[in-house]
Amino acid sequence: MSRETIEHLNLHTLIGNTDQRGTAWHYRAEHQGAEPNHYTGPVPVADVERRLFHWNAASRRVGVEIAADITTMTHLSADGVPMRWKVIEDRQAICRDDTEHLMGIFTPGYQMHQYRQWLVNTVADILDDDLAISSAGLLRGGAVAWVEVSVPDSITTPEGVVFRPNLLATTSFDGSIATTFKRTVTDVVCDNTREAALGETGETFKVRHSRYSHAQLGAARDALALVHTIADDFAREVQALCATPVPDVSWNKFLDTYVPRIRDGVHLAGKTLTLADKKRDALNRLYRHDQRVAPWAGTAHGVVQAVNTWEHHEGTVRGTTRPERNMLRAVTGDFAKTDRIALETLRRVLV
Template structure:
């Protein structure tokens, strides 16, 4: 990763509660005169507004110029508009007139601020893609630890975009301390809590849905811990693990690039399962299988077209984490020939 990318991450992401979970993987010590982006405790709301959301997006017209035999011709498209970041002059997106800006301070701070109290605080916030995407994550101050030794922090994240890549999305999850992974809060169910609001003229009609979603974070910890316990009680033998790899990452018969990639992925997964401290404590269980696949996807899988932090954040707020963990358990369910998934959310 380039120094420029690391600089961007450290200047445009704020990481809280580092006294409890350690520094982010992209952390660099601040230079003299720089304001550090890591906070031992919660991130103050005012810092999120001042350091990240100090600018307001504005709308601009869409114009073009072209040459004809008669000279220069200028056209304006009345049906479209540009979304501009005024402090940098960047055009973040071009849309039809019906697109509605969801301002970061309003949709990611003001809505979330209504539920902050002594038991809920901002744990992370950031901008990605030049400010075209933003998120704020709310956490409880204390780390939860299950009897099986899984230390985690339940959270609710809010994210939105100015480039059309993301609806305003509010998503629950659990952050594992040992590996800085994000797991589905509804680990073994298909009923993860998620609210999406499109950038349309009727956006404000759905604000009550947002407030209902934000109110559930206190319910996450007990449900996640119960699912971890249940999955840790499901035995996965060496034979089962090999059969899982065969289904999850089959090796093509033909020699070539695809076969090499599959073999490398299987080797990486098996190394995590056998030796890595982020997975090995739960080796031989269904939870260990979920943890192996999740850790590989977050930290080792090749990332194309984006930096890893951006890809992981996008997976978290769009529900990709839920799909990842659910898919892992569905594959394992087929291998073990026993039900692992619960329909109850």
């Protein structure tokens, strides 16, 4: 099950532009609290600060419980043994200053990136009439946060691909991700996330939580300005992929390479073979019959779209919900890695 309850998602995520995009999967009117978390237009910056980022991360000393004698003890253990607390000088605990919820434990060199400074202030610097906050939220008890900037209206390419350019700003207090600013694209038809562009590098700007990281805030603001170039870059990517033909024989070779039934000359068997066949069947169904993919079957775009749609909507999910998993995979770049692997595999079989 998800670490995030439906109630949490209704209270601690903010979803914008619902007039164009509809409500989020987790919307439940009965869990909305004093005010709804959905907005017909953009999410106001002030609401992100007030409703999500009204607290700061704070450094706390870390102690460990050790055995003591009667003269040094501070308390008894559950078994009645004298114990005392010893401060660990080379560690710090990062907690919320409103609830004292523990988010992570680090060395003294760890630098906190406060959400209001790194996610809200940097994003607010680039907002104009064409850009607005489309979503923001907290996960893992506040240990992970994001703010997404988007254009209000979707864009349609000449090839019939409907997409929305985004810029995702995210960071964490549990060590799971560096502070990251990245260009993404949402495929409106199937709500998949892609990075723009597959063949390019330098589309992600990361800042580690180190002692000198605050010196990079200016560079982070410059990176955010990249959102203005996403539409043209992604449209060129789509055009190139749609112009790359994939005959049926190449599609079958792609399946044999991407989801093989034979490895190192040995035929798969048992559960491994069952899982491989299930994935192959699903990819083939998406590629040939699903309206999120089939209109571009026979092209490289159709192949990448089939893999991306499978990863977002049909791949196995453990320990969380699919939407939460998808958001975290978009943040960490897992989806971009999957797209690149699929495209590299296709290029090999097309040669």
